[in-house]
Amino acid sequence: MRIVSYNLNGIRSALNKGLLEWIQQDKADIYCFQELKASLADIPSALFEEIGYYCYWFPAQKKGYSGVGVISKIKPEEVILGCGLEQADYEGRVIQLKFDHFQLINTYFPSGSSGEDRQAYKMEFLESYLHFLKEQLKRHPKLILSGDYNICHREIDIHDPKGNKNSSGFLPEERAWMDQFFECGMVDAFRVFNQEAHQYSWWSFRANARANNKGWRIDYINVSEALKKQLQFAAIHPDAKHSDHCPISLELK
DNA sequence: ATGGTGGCGCGGCCA
Numbered sequence: 001m002r003i004v005s006y007n008l009n010g011i012r013s014a015l016n017k018g019l020l021e022w023i024q025q026d027k028a029d030i031y032c033f034q035e036l037k038a039s040l041a042d043i044p045s046a047l048f049e050e051i052g053y054y055c056y057w058f059p060a061q062k063k064g065y066s067g068v069g070v071i072s073k074i075k076p077e078e079v080i081l082g083c084g085l086e087q088a089d090y091e092g093r094v095i096q097l098k099f100d101h102f103q104l105i106n107t108y109f110p111s112g113s114s115g116e117d118r119q120a121y122k123m124e125f126l127e128s129y130l131h132f133l134k135e136q137l138k139r140h141p142k143l144i145l146s147g148d149y150n151i152c153h154r155e156i157d158i159h160d161p162k163g164n165k166n167s168s169g170f171l172p173e174e175r176a177w178m179d180q181f182f183e184c185g186m187v188d189a190f191r192v193f194n195q196e197a198h199q200y201s202w203w204s205f206r207a208n209a210r211a212n213n214k215g216w217r218i219d220y221i222n223v224s225e226a227l228k229k230q231l232q233f234a235a236i237h238p239d240a241k242h243s244d245h246c247p248i249s250l251e252l253k
Numbered sequence: 254a255t256g257g258t259g260g261c262g263c264g265g266c267c268a
Contacts, residue, residue, distance in 0.1 A: 009259080009268085010259090010260050010261070012260090013259085013260060013261090035260095035268085037260065037261060038261090063261080063262075064260075064261040064262060064267095065267075066267095111267080111268055113268055114266080114267050114268060115267095118267085150268095204257080204258075204268095205257085205258040205259050205268095206256085206257040206258050206259095207256095207257060207258085244258090244259075244268085
């Protein structure tokens, strides 16, 4: 069972850059997408269905903004659109899928990069999300949380830790939140298999950041302790270029 | 570097 998480920065733009063809050769069982930036009518589900995937979308109410979705070769037992938080659901940030042997929650965490108001909302969302996580862990001990967290956890996860100590996404309070998150009993699947530096999942469009690998690792697939022994592999895939993010993946026994 | 670039929808906003 292979699961991929990918912030597409616009599903229509990513499709124009060859996303479908990439999926056809990558052939994962489940793809968790963030930042669809499209309404339901503008998402070409048939393209994914024709290559063997069930599609579940939760776009934002606001046109062309945010939105999450999951496509899967295996039909889930249940799909929940949203997480019950009013603003997060308005912004299409969380989709939950119940599978036979695990619960999958795919999240696009708010970015705080556009100003104080959005940073305040990000912190508010993070606070609520911890309560949500604890509740979900009680209900579903085997939990997988994929997503764009918009936070680098440690210095090793960012190309310039000193220069970004005041940047949204690497603030001390955000990194402390990630500590708390993992203390709830979650495991960063990628770091189980890779402790190297310079492993990133997002690069700014500006100043040739990607070509110079000046990136941030802000995308994660985190699993609950109960699933850790089933982890076979996890990786980052910087060669896939349909977005300012790249896909990340894990393989589960 | 208070800049830089890209997606979306058509206003500049958001990242």
